[in-house]
Amino acid sequence: MASNPILVIAEKEFSDAVRSKRLWGLTIVMLALFGLMIFSFTMGQTRETAGGEAVRIDPVTQILLSLTASINLVAPLLGLSLGYDAISGEREKGTIRLLLSRPIYRDQVINGKSVSALITMAFTLGLSTMVLVGLSSIVLGAALDLDLVVRITLYVLLAVLLAFVYYSISLLISTASRRSSRSLMLSLLVWILFTFVIPLVGFLIAMTMVGPMPPAENEEAIREWTKRVAEITENINLIVPNTHFSKIADNLLRARTRLGEMFGEFETVPTTIGEVFLHGWVNLAVLILYAVAPYAASYAIFTSSEKE
Amino acid sequence: MELVIETEKLVKVYPGGVRALDGVDLRVPSGTVFGLFGHNGAGKTTLLSILIGLVTPTSGSVRVLGIDAVKNSVEVRRRTSVVPEGFGFYEDLTGLANLVYLARLEGMDKETAERRAMEALERVGLDRDAKRKVSEYSRGMKQRLCLAQALLKDADLYLLDEPTAGLDPEGASAFKDLVRELVREGRTVVISTHLLQEVGEVCSHAAIIRRGRILAQGSFDEIAERIRRSRGYEYEVCVRGGADVLASALEGEEWVVKVTPLGTEGKLRVLVRREVGEDIMEVAKRMGVGVLSIKVLPSNWNEVFEILHRGGW
Numbered sequence: 001m002a003s004n005p006i007l008v009i010a011e012k013e014f015s016d017a018v019r020s021k022r023l024w025g026l027t028i029v030m031l032a033l034f035g036l037m038i039f040s041f042t043m044g045q046t047r048e049t050a051g052g053e054a055v056r057i058d059p060v061t062q063i064l065l066s067l068t069a070s071i072n073l074v075a076p077l078l079g080l081s082l083g084y085d086a087i088s089g090e091r092e093k094g095t096i097r098l099l100l101s102r103p104i105y106r107d108q109v110i111n112g113k114s115v116s117a118l119i120t121m122a123f124t125l126g127l128s129t130m131v132l133v134g135l136s137s138i139v140l141g142a143a144l145d146l147d148l149v150v151r152i153t154l155y156v157l158l159a160v161l162l163a164f165v166y167y168s169i170s171l172l173i174s175t176a177s178r179r180s181s182r183s184l185m186l187s188l189l190v191w192i193l194f195t196f197v198i199p200l201v202g203f204l205i206a207m208t209m210v211g212p213m214p215p216a217e218n219e220e221a222i223r224e225w226t227k228r229v230a231e232i233t234e235n236i237n238l239i240v241p242n243t244h245f246s247k248i249a250d251n252l253l254r255a256r257t258r259l260g261e262m263f264g265e266f267e268t269v270p271t272t273i274g275e276v277f278l279h280g281w282v283n284l285a286v287l288i289l290y291a292v293a294p295y296a297a298s299y300a301i302f303t304s305s306e307k308e
Numbered sequence: 309m310e311l312v313i314e315t316e317k318l319v320k321v322y323p324g325g326v327r328a329l330d331g332v333d334l335r336v337p338s339g340t341v342f343g344l345f346g347h348n349g350a351g352k353t354t355l356l357s358i359l360i361g362l363v364t365p366t367s368g369s370v371r372v373l374g375i376d377a378v379k380n381s382v383e384v385r386r387r388t389s390v391v392p393e394g395f396g397f398y399e400d401l402t403g404l405a406n407l408v409y410l411a412r413l414e415g416m417d418k419e420t421a422e423r424r425a426m427e428a429l430e431r432v433g434l435d436r437d438a439k440r441k442v443s444e445y446s447r448g449m450k451q452r453l454c455l456a457q458a459l460l461k462d463a464d465l466y467l468l469d470e471p472t473a474g475l476d477p478e479g480a481s482a483f484k485d486l487v488r489e490l491v492r493e494g495r496t497v498v499i500s501t502h503l504l505q506e507v508g509e510v511c512s513h514a515a516i517i518r519r520g521r522i523l524a525q526g527s528f529d530e531i532a533e534r535i536r537r538s539r540g541y542e543y544e545v546c547v548r549g550g551a552d553v554l555a556s557a558l559e560g561e562e563w564v565v566k567v568t569p570l571g572t573e574g575k576l577r578v579l580v581r582r583e584v585g586e587d588i589m590e591v592a593k594r595m596g597v598g599v600l601s602i603k604v605l606p607s608n609w610n611e612v613f614e615i616l617h618r619g620g621w
Contacts, residue, residue, distance in 0.1 A: 003412040003421075012409050016400075094396025098457060100362055102413040103386035306322075306363045 005104040009112025010119070017120040022081045027128055030074040034132045037066035038140070059142035061257040063133055067152070068250060070132075071125065072242070075159045076191055078124060079166030082117040084187045085180040086110075086171050087302060092180055106303045114171070114295070121163040122156075129156050151252045151273065158252075161287055162245040166191065168294040175298040175305075194240045202236030203229070241290040248280030248287075310338040312465050312496045313359060318368035320354050320520075328354040329365070330520035336498060336513070341491055343507065343514035344500040345613050351520040352500040353393050356467050360385050373464055386414075389463035391454050391471045393500075399443040403434060403453050406442060411460045421460075428456040433482065447474040455483065466490060466497045472506045484510045508609035516616050523616045532606050535615055540565060542605040543578045545588060548598040551576055557595045563587065577605075 017023055041062045057065075087110075090096040099109060133152060137144050170187035177183040206229045214221035237243040255271045270279040277284065313336035320329040328351045336342045346352050357363040359372050361381020370377040372384045397406045404425055411421035429435045432452040437445065445453065451474040458466060472480050487497050487510050499507050515525035524531045536542075547554055551574045555567045558578055566579040578588060585602060592599045606612045 002415045003417060005413055005415075008409070008412045016398075093398070094394050095398060097392035097395045098397070098410060098454075099413070101360060101385060101390035101392055102410065103382045103415065104413055105382060306357075 005102070005108045006112040006115060009109060010115040013113050013116030014119055017082065017116065018123075023078075023120065023124060026074055026078050026081060027124055029077075030070045030128050031132065033070040033073060034066045034136075037069050038062055038136055041066070059137070059140035060144075060148065062140060063136050063142055064152075064253045064257050066136070067129065067133065067155075068253065071129070071155075071159045072246070074128075075121075075125060075163040076166040076195070076242070078121055079117075079163035079168075080170045080184075080187045080191055082120060083167040083170030084174055084184045086113045086117075086174045087298075088174045088177045088180045088183045091178055106305075107299060110171070110175075110299055110302055114167070117167050118160070118164060121160045121167070125156050125159050125163065147273075148256055151256060154273065155249050155252050158245060158249040158284075158287075161291060162241065162249075165241045165245075165287060165290045168291050168298070172294040172298045172301070175301045194242060198240050199233070199237055202233045205236060206230075206232035238286075241287060244283035244286045244290070248276065248283040251276045251280060312336050312338045312373055313498070314371045315355075315358075316369045318355070318358065318370060319366045320351075320358065320363065321366045328520055329358070332368070332517075332520070332522055334515055334522065335525065336496065338496050339491060339494055340496060340513045341487055341511045342496065342498045343504070343511035343609060344498060344517060345502070345504055345508075345514055345609065346500075346517035347502050347617075350502075350517045352517055353469055354520075355517070356390075356392075356469050356498075356500055359467060360388060360390055387463060388465045388467060389458040389461060391458045391466075391468040393469040393473075395454050397442040397450060397453060400441060402439050402441055403429065403445065403449075403456075404438040406453070407457055407460060410457050414461050416461075424460050425456075428459040429453075431459055431486070432456045448476050448479050451475050452479060455486065459486075464495060466495060467500070468497065469500045470503070471499060472501065472503055475506075480506050483507075504610045504613055511609060514609055514612075516613055518617065524612075528609065528612070531612055535606060535612065536604070539615075541580050541583055543580065543585065543588060543602055544570075544605055544607075545576045545578060545592075545602050546600040547574045547576070547592065548600055549574065550595065550597040553595050554592055554597045557591050558588070561587070561591065574600075 041057055085092075087096070090099065090109075100106065129152065133144070136142070166187075169190055170183065173186045173190075174180070174183045177186070209232055210225060210228045214225055216222070234243070251270055252273065255276075270276045313334055315332055315334040318329050318332040318334070319327070321327050330351075332351070332355060334355070344352050344355065354363060358365050358370055359377055361377050361384055364378060373387050375384050375387075377384045397403075398409070401409070404422075407425035407428060408418070408421045411424050412418065414421075416424060426435065426438065429438050432455050434449060434452055434456060437449065442450065442453065451471070455468075455471060458468070472483055475483060484507070487499070487507075490497055499511060501507055511528075513525070513527050514531070516523040516531075524534065526534075545554070551569060555569055555576055558564050558567050558576070563581050563584055564578060565581060568577040568579075569575070570577055583604075585604065588602060589599060606615055
């Protein structure tokens with residue numbers, strides 16, 4: 001049977017990815033971060049108990065908080081690591097010339113690589129989550145019901161979408177670049193900008209706009225001040241894809257943790273899965289747009305490129 | 309004669325204003341080894357890239373194997389094998405794995421791809437290194453691997469860009485045998501190079517390209533004859549002693565324009581008004597000078613290239 005070029009490219013890229021140190025490195029980071037979180041919860045709980053006032057965090061909340069923390073860090077980096085040298089690497093090695101002299105279209109090269117990236121991201125995040133949640137629920141004695149499994153599965157799918165957003169961004173940079181080192185640097189810059197700089201700048205702008213914090217004795221004014229700062233910061237953070245991911249993905253898990261109680265004061269937390277998506281469809285749409293726009297731009301640049 | 313490549317008034321101006329091709333009319337006859345000769349930057353690689361549809365011409369038309377290469381480049385690439393310049397392989401994969409991957413991109417199933425890859429490796433003498441990683445290959449081996457990837461399918465047309473770069477003399481000789489074999493099988497081979505000494509002898513036809521323009525094209529005999537007609541016949545005579553005696557005698561002949569001694573090796577270059585090979589032999593015999601060899605210039609592609617680049621057209 002004749003081979004489909006997209007599948008041939010995807011198969012080769014996936015095989016390269018699972019053999020790469022990069023992927024295993026990120027998986028280890030995710031496992032380590034998750035383990036560290038669980039460990040710190042356990043230690044924190046022990047200390048509180050020794051102090052006299054025990055604040056129990058239930059095992060499911062421990063697992064879900066650890067999962068979100070590790071996936072929030074690893075998913076964007078996973079996307080970047082798969083995308084930054086997708087095209088620039090082929091240019092650097094000179095393999096692009098052999099690829100493009102085959103009877104294939106340029107867009108099939110990008111599509112093949114992206115299919116492989118999607119599978120790799122789903123495989124890595126899905127398998128890691130399965131192992132982490134499975135093991136930790138046995139160790140901590142957490143009961144996993146069907147609703148929770150569905151929520152975690154949907155959460156992982158959204159994490160794959162977030163990873164794909166960063167993949168698309170780094171793919172765009174890679175397509176426009178001739179050097180993988182430069183592409184990696186720019187991709188990491190984008191990640192730093194979205195993860196640290198914009199949230200921090202947003203907070204500083206909000207503080208400047210709202211003005212100084214009211215005196216400590218005026219609790220109502222402090223509450224209002226905090227709410228205003230949070231609102232402005234959140235609005236500025238809407239530029240960042242992670243914000244849209246958090247808004248919808250965290251809500252999926254929040255109903256099953258004590259986080260719902262903590263946030264209940266400021267906003268209504270959707271409880272059912274249907275409500276989560278009804279409430280967050282705009283965030284989902286923005287996240288998809290963030291994935292599609294750079295991808296389309298990569299497409300346009302690569303298919304019109306002549307100097308390889 | 310059937311043409312496998314036919315371009316008309318082909319112009320390529322890259323963004324920034326670099327005029328890589330300036331009105332190229334290329335005609336490559338079927339079943340020939342066609343040399344595309346020019347210095348680096350002459351426009352050879354751009355021309356080859358246009359032929360397989362990787363670069364779009366600014367104006368003009370291109371037909372390869374009767375197909376419009378601008379509108380249907382994938383079909384052109386389906387029937388063409390290419391050795392691109394500045395190629396690279398996946399270094400962490402074996403030579404065989406690289407070829408299987410490329411063969412599958414040609415549309416072959418896995419089994420056929422593996423068989424064709426092994427056959428191609430055997431053909432270039434790399435079968436014993438098939439399962440070694442490409443990172444362990446020498447430069448010459450990589451060049452042979454690149455030739456092997458061009459042999460994965462039975463193409464009608466082979467476009468080889470600097471195919472002998474990095475090959476040792478043995479490899480270059482094997483390459484020439486391979487090219488002759490392809491032509492015997494009825495294929496057409498286009499070799500783009502500036503290394504004329506290495507591949508010139510296998511080319512029956514050629515185009516000399518300079519600064520995006522074709523200076524001359526056709527079979528060797530056609531081009532050489534045109535050069536001789538336009539600038540006079542030039543002979544290189546190699547004698548066994550008495551070169552100065554022969555030079556003086558020739559200068560006295562009415563059909564001789566100029567005699568130039570070449571170094572101290574007993575060689576003379578004789579520019580004459582008409583074809584006079586026998587006449588030179590007679591003068592030498594009369595003067596008692598033994599002639600070792602006599603040849604009319606240009607006698608090879610290298611000399612054609614030199615003459616045309618000197619502006620002697």
